[in-house]
Amino acid sequence: MVHRAISVHLRDGEPARRRLVREGWLDISLRPKTQGDRLYLPVHPNTPEVLDIGVAYEWVTAVFEERPRKPTSLREAPGLPPELASEVTRSMDVIGDVAVLRLKDDIRPRASEIGRALMEVHPRLRAVAIDDGVHGELRVRSLTIIAGEGPLVTTHREHGMELRVDLEQAYFSPRLATEHRRVADQVMPGERVLDMFSGVGPFAVLVARSAQPSQVHAVDLNEVAVRLVEENARSNGVDELVTAHLGDAREVVPDLGVFDRIIMNHPHGARDFLDVALGASGSGTVIHLHLIGALEESDEAADEACRIASDLGHGGVKVDLKREVRTYSPGVLHWCLDLTVLE
Ligand SMILES: C[S@@+](CC[C@H](N)C(=O)[O-])C[C@H]1O[C@@H](n2cnc3c(N)ncnc32)[C@H](O)[C@@H]1O
CATH class of the missing domain: 3.30.300.110 (Met-10+ protein-like domains)
Structure with a gap:
């Protein structure tokens, strides 16, 4: 098929080509070709008749070879x-x-x-x-x-953070990005925040970067995850706010004092640590309890939290929100319960 093109002297080829690309006139699906000392540059049909491209040109028509197109999806x-x-x-x-x-x-x-x-x-x-x-x-x-x-170690961007992740040695899922943001957005200035099962730190680092907590403590049993929390806190400029602890939350948390907010994102195990979280809570502490299961199990978990809170001398807990984070498998959901500890 014959296409419309401009012909320029070979020495003017590169500036002409660049100018046509900048204006969006060059038809990049076709390969330019040379004829003697002339370069033919194919253009789109809507290219104006008179071009200001800074070099002398003539209009020609010619047959051009199509460029093989790389698949983009x-x-x-x-x-x-x-x-x-x-x-x-x-x-x-x-x-x-x-x-x-x-x-x-x-x-x-x-x-x-x-x-x-x-x-x-x-x-x-x-x-x-x-x-x-x-x-x-x-x-x-x-x-x-x-x-x-x-190696499957890489840097992932999420909400303006750069998170170093080691996909084979420490947990990370980009599917929790909305939940990371949702929790961080609730943090009020001055809060003491505990991320009880921190992984590589997407909650802890985002809270420290985007809210104004007074302190963020991140705990994890996995040595690689704790090393990465420290690295991520440093690379995102919040290492003065974030303290990482290696160890079992059951042993580490009781020495850390009372928190305003506790993130419990270990959906398969967090329920077993409700006593630990409630032991580190005061009146008004908000707990983000993640769990996996059917709807009834999230109701049972709220009742259990209430019972444990009363046993520990609190006035129970109030469920502020029950949110489906994502579908885990058919019929099984990942939930987050936002609980407030009552006086
Ligand atoms: C689902 S991952 C959490 C990931 C992280 N919150 C995030 O959003 O990416 C659960 C984490 O809990 C940690 N973990 C499991 N048992 C623990 C325990 N007893 N004490 C502290 N951390 C624990 C695991 O090492 C794992 O990193």
Whole structure:
């Protein structure tokens, strides 16, 4: 097919090309070509007749070769059926320069093909890994690299923070970003805040950066997570506000005093630590209790918190909010209960 183009002397080619790109007139889907000492630059049909491009030019028409177009979404990746591409996109998280995917058993045999396609479509990815879920007390993720290169240590941006994460050795999920923000937004100036199961510190560092707490204490049993909280507090300029503690919350927290706000984001285990949190609470302390289960279990947890609070001499707890954080598995939800300790 014949296209409209301008012809410039070869020595004027680069300035002319740059000027056409800047104005949005160059048709970059076609390859420019040379004819003797002239360069032909194909332009879009809406390019004006008279151009101010700083060099002499003539109008010509010519046939141009199309540039092969790189796919920009997985649905355009050669060889992947669109329904497979949609499923992969839905199950994928991008953390820093690493993509993490949950793949159903029936599509696992195609893992390397999917990994290669993702790296091609998202050139900034360094690695693609399959996620087989989080396990054990430290909630670390089982990951297998299917394309690119490890280590699976990367820097993730969330709400203006730069968080160093080690995806194989300490818990982190970008799916909690809204919850991190929601909790940090409630912190009032001067509060003493305890992040009882801090992981690499997304709550602790965000609270310290975006609110005006007097102190933030972050506790975790995982040595790698605690090292990363310290690194993240430093790199985000809040190391004077955040103190990280390595150890079991049951042993560490009783020595830390009373808090205005306690974040309990360990949905599989936090309920067993209600006595510890309520022991570090005063009248008006707000507890963000995360748990996994059906709706009834969140009601039971609120009743249990009330009982333990009364046993410890408080006037019970009030449920300010019961929020579905996300679906954990079919019929099972990740909840957050915001509780206020009563006098
Ligand atoms: C779901 S992760 C929390 C992540 C973090 N709050 C976030 O938003 O990324 C739960 C964390 O609790 C920690 N943990 C488990 N048992 C603990 C305990 N007894 N004392 C302190 N930390 C504990 C794990 O090491 C893990 O980092």
